[in-house]
Amino acid sequence: MFGRKMNETLGKLHFVFSFIPIFIGFYLMHQVGLLGQPRRYADIRPMLDTEAGYAIMLMNKISTHSIFLFAAAQVIFVFNLFYSMFFGEKADKNPWRANSLEWEAPSPPPHGNFERIPFVYRGPYEYSHPAAEEDYLPQTHPPIPGEEEHTGH
Incomplete structure (x- = not known):
């Protein structure tokens, strides 16, 4: 906050x-x-x-x-x-490396929560994709090769 x-x-x-x-x-x-x-x-x-x-x-x-x-x-x-x-120490943007969209907002958030409306490529609970290098795939990161692409929301 x-x-x-x-x-x-x-x-x-x-x-x-x-x-x-x-x-x-x-x-x-x-x-x-x-x-x-x-x-x-x-x-x-x-x-x-x-x-x-x-x-x-x-x-x-x-x-x-x-x-x-x-x-x-x-x-x-x-x-x-x-x-x-x-x-207090300045907080990182996403200290827990959560995939859900609320962690894409800057802290403290501006009016409207986002500086620009984010484009969503996947759901918030999609973890551990085999083609991903790490177990962290935020909704706003573009699809990785081999991932099924969803239309933006």
Whole structure:
């Protein structure tokens, strides 16, 4: 959208600090439910007098702390987003070497997405043609020898 890549190290850090706490938090919520805690009670003190009361309270505390850690980890994402918008590495035109047409547009795209309307020679999901030198045949590249030619769209 801005023609820049986000910082990959911060992205991985954000993933770890998001995935692990959210997994722990929701797993413990599931376990607490299996122990019998109702979902929408404002006061669970009567439940604490049961055999599983201490375990329920402990899991609720750990779950709450995990979700707060997850929320705090979103600061990493927001920082990465805004930092990368202005100072991130310039993005390539097609970093994943995708064959589909949207990757033919420049980044950031001009009004109308394309500087000129592209001519399409093949569908977006035609990979590994035997006559091709590499496994990358964008829709806009002219047909290679031995490839069945389609009419343009």
